[in-house]
Amino acid sequence: MWKYILKRLLLLIFTLFLVVTATFFLMQIMPGTPFTNPKLTPEAIAQLKSTYGLDLPLWQQYLNYLIGAAHGDFGISFQYQNQPVSMLIGQRLPISAQLGAQALVVGVIAGLFMGAASARNKNNKIDGTLGIISTLGISIPSFILGIILVYLFGFKWPLFPVSGWGDSFSQTILPTLALAMSPAAITTRFVRSEMIESLSSDYVQLAKAKGLSAKEVVNQHAYRNSMIPVLTLIGPMAAGLLTGSTLIEQIFSIPGIGQQFVLSIPSKDFPVIMGTTIVYSAMLMVMILITDILTAIIDPRVRLQ
Amino acid sequence: MDTWKKVAIGAAAVVVVGGGTRAVGLWGGEKSAAKGTLNYSLPTDIQTLDISKNTDQYSNQIIGNSGSNLLRVDAKGKAIPDLAKSIKVSSDGLTYTAQLRSGLKWSDGSKLTAQDFVYSWQRIVDPKTASQYAYLASGVKNADEIVAGKEKVSKLGVTSKGNTVTFNLAHPMPHFEYLLTFSNFMPQKESFVAKQGKSYGTTSEKQLYSGPYTFKGWNGTNGTFELVKNKNYWDAKSVKTQTLTYQVVKKPETAVQLYKQGKLDEAPLTTTELYSANKGSKDSVKVPEARTDYIEYNQTGTNKFLANTKIREALNLATNRAELVKEVTGGVSTAGIALVPTGLAKTASGKDLAQYVAPGYTYDKNKAAKLFAEGLKEIGETKATLTIEAASDQPANKVVVDYLQGSWQKDLPGLTINQKFVPFKQRLQDAQTQNFEILLTAWGGDYPEGSTFYDLFKNNGSYNDGKFINDAYTDAVNKAETKDALDQSDRDMDYKNAEAALFKNSNYSPLMFRAHYALQNSDVKGVVTNTTGLIQDFKYAYRK
Numbered sequence: 001m002w003k004y005i006l007k008r009l010l011l012l013i014f015t016l017f018l019v020v021t022a023t024f025f026l027m028q029i030m031p032g033t034p035f036t037n038p039k040l041t042p043e044a045i046a047q048l049k050s051t052y053g054l055d056l057p058l059w060q061q062y063l064n065y066l067i068g069a070a071h072g073d074f075g076i077s078f079q080y081q082n083q084p085v086s087m088l089i090g091q092r093l094p095i096s097a098q099l100g101a102q103a104l105v106v107g108v109i110a111g112l113f114m115g116a117a118s119a120r121n122k123n124n125k126i127d128g129t130l131g132i133i134s135t136l137g138i139s140i141p142s143f144i145l146g147i148i149l150v151y152l153f154g155f156k157w158p159l160f161p162v163s164g165w166g167d168s169f170s171q172t173i174l175p176t177l178a179l180a181m182s183p184a185a186i187t188t189r190f191v192r193s194e195m196i197e198s199l200s201s202d203y204v205q206l207a208k209a210k211g212l213s214a215k216e217v218v219n220q221h222a223y224r225n226s227m228i229p230v231l232t233l234i235g236p237m238a239a240g241l242l243t244g245s246t247l248i249e250q251i252f253s254i255p256g257i258g259q260q261f262v263l264s265i266p267s268k269d270f271p272v273i274m275g276t277t278i279v280y281s282a283m284l285m286v287m288i289l290i291t292d293i294l295t296a297i298i299d300p301r302v303r304l305q
Numbered sequence: 306m307d308t309w310k311k312v313a314i315g316a317a318a319v320v321v322v323g324g325g326t327r328a329v330g331l332w333g334g335e336k337s338a339a340k341g342t343l344n345y346s347l348p349t350d351i352q353t354l355d356i357s358k359n360t361d362q363y364s365n366q367i368i369g370n371s372g373s374n375l376l377r378v379d380a381k382g383k384a385i386p387d388l389a390k391s392i393k394v395s396s397d398g399l400t401y402t403a404q405l406r407s408g409l410k411w412s413d414g415s416k417l418t419a420q421d422f423v424y425s426w427q428r429i430v431d432p433k434t435a436s437q438y439a440y441l442a443s444g445v446k447n448a449d450e451i452v453a454g455k456e457k458v459s460k461l462g463v464t465s466k467g468n469t470v471t472f473n474l475a476h477p478m479p480h481f482e483y484l485l486t487f488s489n490f491m492p493q494k495e496s497f498v499a500k501q502g503k504s505y506g507t508t509s510e511k512q513l514y515s516g517p518y519t520f521k522g523w524n525g526t527n528g529t530f531e532l533v534k535n536k537n538y539w540d541a542k543s544v545k546t547q548t549l550t551y552q553v554v555k556k557p558e559t560a561v562q563l564y565k566q567g568k569l570d571e572a573p574l575t576t577t578e579l580y581s582a583n584k585g586s587k588d589s590v591k592v593p594e595a596r597t598d599y600i601e602y603n604q605t606g607t608n609k610f611l612a613n614t615k616i617r618e619a620l621n622l623a624t625n626r627a628e629l630v631k632e633v634t635g636g637v638s639t640a641g642i643a644l645v646p647t648g649l650a651k652t653a654s655g656k657d658l659a660q661y662v663a664p665g666y667t668y669d670k671n672k673a674a675k676l677f678a679e680g681l682k683e684i685g686e687t688k689a690t691l692t693i694e695a696a697s698d699q700p701a702n703k704v705v706v707d708y709l710q711g712s713w714q715k716d717l718p719g720l721t722i723n724q725k726f727v728p729f730k731q732r733l734q735d736a737q738t739q740n741f742e743i744l745l746t747a748w749g750g751d752y753p754e755g756s757t758f759y760d761l762f763k764n765n766g767s768y769n770d771g772k773f774i775n776d777a778y779t780d781a782v783n784k785a786e787t788k789d790a791l792d793q794s795d796r797d798m799d800y801k802n803a804e805a806a807l808f809k810n811s812n813y814s815p816l817m818f819r820a821h822y823a824l825q826n827s828d829v830k831g832v833v834t835n836t837t838g839l840i841q842d843f844k845y846a847y848r849k
Contacts, residue, residue: 051435081358091526164528253555255526
C-alpha cells in the first residue's frame with residue numbers, strides 16, 4: 001500500500017513536470033508581449049522585458065522557471081504588479097477551496113437524503129419528483145442556476161447578498177447552492193440505484209427474515225452499505241467543482257483562483273497562468289489519488305499495485 | 306438513522322437561526338443611505354495600491370482619493386494647489402518650484418516632506434521598479450535616460466531643499482502642471498516603502514495616505530472596503546463625508562439592481578441593454594471618456610489611391626458620423642468632430658477644446674462622389690479596392706467596419722471595400738510597420754491638455770501610423786509645446802491650426818468620441834469628475 005502511494009506520488013511529480021513544460025512552451029505561441037499599452041516606446045518595452053527576464057533565450061527562461069518553481073518561487077505577476085504569484089494564489093486558493101468544500105458537503109448530504117428517499121419510495125410520486133429534480137440538477141449548468149438564484153433571492157426576494165466574499169457568511173450561500181446542485185444530483189442518482197440494488201440483495205432478505213422491522217432493515221443494512229461507494233464519487237465531483245467554480249466566481253464577484261486564471265490569459269500574465277495551471281493539475285491529480293486509495297480501503301476486492 | 310435525524314435537525318436549525326439572524330440584520334452587508342456615508346462600486350478587483358506601478362483606472366479611484374499631490378484638479382478642470390502652497394514657473398518654462406504647505410502629515414501622523422516627492426519621482430523612472438507609466442515622466446531632465454538604464458536615478462531633474470521641490474525639465478511641457486496632479490507622482494515615504502518590501506501596496510494596511518481619505522478594510526482580495534476621512538489631511542475641514550463604502554460588483558446588471566434598491570449611489574450602464582432599459586430614468590447621466598476612435602490612411606505611397614488627397618477627402622465626406630454613432634452605440638457615444646474628444650480639456654476661456662478646434666467634418670455624399678471620381682481620374686483608374694483593418698477583440702469594431710463598408714460602397718461608385726480583422730496585438734504591429742491600407746484606431750488621453758492627442762501625428766511621430774508629412778500641423782504642435790507652452794490661449798489657437806491642417810489634407814478621419822451612461826444619485830453633490838487621471842474625486846463630495 002505505502003509502496004503504491006509512493007509510486008503514485010513520484011508519477012504525480014513527473015506528470016506535473018510534463019504539464020509545466022507543455023504550458024510553458026504553449027504560452028510562447030501566443031502572439032505579442034504582456035506589455036500591450038500602445039504608449040510604451042520600444043525602449044521601454046525592452047527595459048520591462050529585461051526586468052522580468054523575458055529577453056533571455058527561451059531555454060534559459062524555461063530553466064530559470066523550473067529552478068524557481070522547485071524552490072517555491074513562481075515569479076511575480078505582470079498584472080497585479082507587486083504581487084508574487086505564490087502570494088496571489090495563496091490569497092485566492094483558500095477562497096475557492098472554501099467555496100468548493102461547502103458546495104461538496106451541502107451537495108453530498110442533500111444527495112444522500114434525496115437518494116435514500118427516492119429508493120425507499122421507488123416508483124411513486126416522491127421518487128418521480130426527486131428524479132426530475134436530479135435530472136435537472138445534472139443537466140442545468142451551475143452558472144445558469146447561479147443567475148436564477150441571483151434573480152430569485154437577490155432581487156425578487158432580497159434575502160442574500162449577491163456579490164463579494166469575506167465580509168459575511170451570507171455572501172457564500174447563493175454561490176454554494178449554485179455549485180452544490182450538481183453533486184447533489186449525482187449523489188442522489190447514485191445512492192438511489194445502489195440502495196435499490198441492496199434492498200433486493202440476499203443480506204437484506206435475510207435481515208427481513210430475521211424479523212427486523214422495515215425501518216431497521218433500511219437503517220442498519222441497506223443504507224449504510226449503499227452510502228459507502230459514494231465516497232469514491234467525491235474525487236471526480238471535486239474536480240468538477242474546480243472547473244465549475246470559475247464561472248460562479250465571475251457571477252458572484254468572488255475573488256477566487258478560477259477567476260484569476262481566466263483573467264490572466266488575455267492579459268498574458270505568464271507567471272500567473274503557469275502558477276494556476278500547476279495548482280489546478282496538482283489538485284486534480286491528488287483528488288484522483290485519494291479516490292483510488294479510498295476505493296481500495298472500502299472495497300477489499302480492489303487491489304492496489 | 307438516528308445520526309441522520311440529528312444531522313437533519315441540525316441543518317434545519319442552521320437554516321432557521323441563520324435566516325432569523327439574517328432577517329434582523331446581524332450579518333452585516335445591509336447598507337442604508339446614511340448622511341455621512343456614500344456608497345460606490347468598482348467593476349473589477351483592486352490590482353495594487355502601489356503609487357508608482359498602478360495603471361488601472363479603478364485602483365486609481367482608491368489611490369487618487371486617498372492620496373494627494375502638489376496640485377489637484379478642481380471642478381472647472383484647473384490644477385489648483387493641494388499639498389503645495391504655491392508653484393512658480395520660470396519664464397522659459399523649464400523650471401517649476403513648488404513650496405509645500407507647512408505641517409503636512411501622513412495618515413500615520415509622521416511628517417510629509419519634500420523628499421517624499423523626490424523619492425516618488427525617482428521610484429517611477431527607476432528601471433528596477435518596472436513601472437509601465439514611467440513614460441509619463443518623459444520630458445523631466447534625464448527621465449528617458451534613466452528609464453532606458455543609461456543614467457543613474459539620482460540624476461533625475463527633481464530635487465528638494467527644505468520645504469521646496471524643484472523640477473528641471475528637458476523641454477517645456479504644456480501639460481506639466483497636470484502631471485503634478487497625477488496619482489502616479491504622489492508622494493511616497495521611502496522608509497515605509499522599504500520596510501514593506503514586496504508587500505508594499507498589497508493591502509490597505511501596507512500603504513500610507515496623504516489625501517482627503519484613508520483606505521481601510523482591503524486584505525488584498527476582498528470585495529468591500531472603505532475610504533474614511535483622513536484627520537491628518539491639511540484640508541480635512543473641507544471633507545464633509547466621513548465614510549465612502551466601496552464594493553466590487555462585476556456584473557453591471559447587479560450594480561443597477563443594487564442602485565435601484567438604494568444600496569449604491571451610482572451604477573454604470575455599460576451594456577446597450579442596460580442603457581436602453583434605463584435611458585428614460587431621470588438619474589441617467591452621460592459620462593464622456595477621453596477616447597477618440599479614428600481612421601488612419603496609409604500615406605506612404607505604397608497605396609496610390611490613399612496617396613491621393615481627393616480620394617481621402619471623398620472617404621471623409623462619405624462618412625456619416627452621426628448615423629455611425631447611432632448604429633454602433635445606439636447613440637451613447639458622440640460623433641467625432643476633431644482628434645481631441647469633447648470633455649477632455651477646456652480652452653483658456655472655458656470652452657470645450659474639441660468644440661473650439663473642430664474644423665467642420667461633415668457628410669456630403671454628392672461632393673464625396675464627385676471628388677472620388679476626380680481622384681480616380683487623376684491616377685488614371687476607374688475603380689478602386691481598399692481594405693479596412695481593425696482589431697477583432699472588440700465586437701463593436703465589426704459594426705463600425707460593416708457600416709463604413711456599406712456606406713462608402715453606396716456613396717462612392719467604383720469603390721470596393723474589403724474587411725480584415727486581426728487580434729489587437731497583430732493590429733498594433735501592422736500599424737507600426739505600415740502593413741495596412743485603412744486602419745481603425747483608438748487613442749485615449751492621459752491628461753486634460755491637447756498635446757496628449759496632438760503629439761500623435763507629428764512628422765515621423767511614432768503613432769503617425771499612416772506616415773503622412775504635414776508641416777503646417779507639425780509646426781503648429783511644436784509651437785504649442787515650446788513657445789506657447791505657458792500661454793494657454795495661444796496654445797488653443799495652435800491646436801486649432803493643427804486640426805485645420807489635418808482637415809485640409811484629409812490625413813485622418815475622426816469617427817466618434819466614446820462615452821457611456823450611468824445612473825447617478827442626484828442627492829450626492831460635489832463630486833469632481835474628470836475624463837483622465839482621477840475619474841471621480843470625492844474630496845468635496847457629500848450627501849444632500
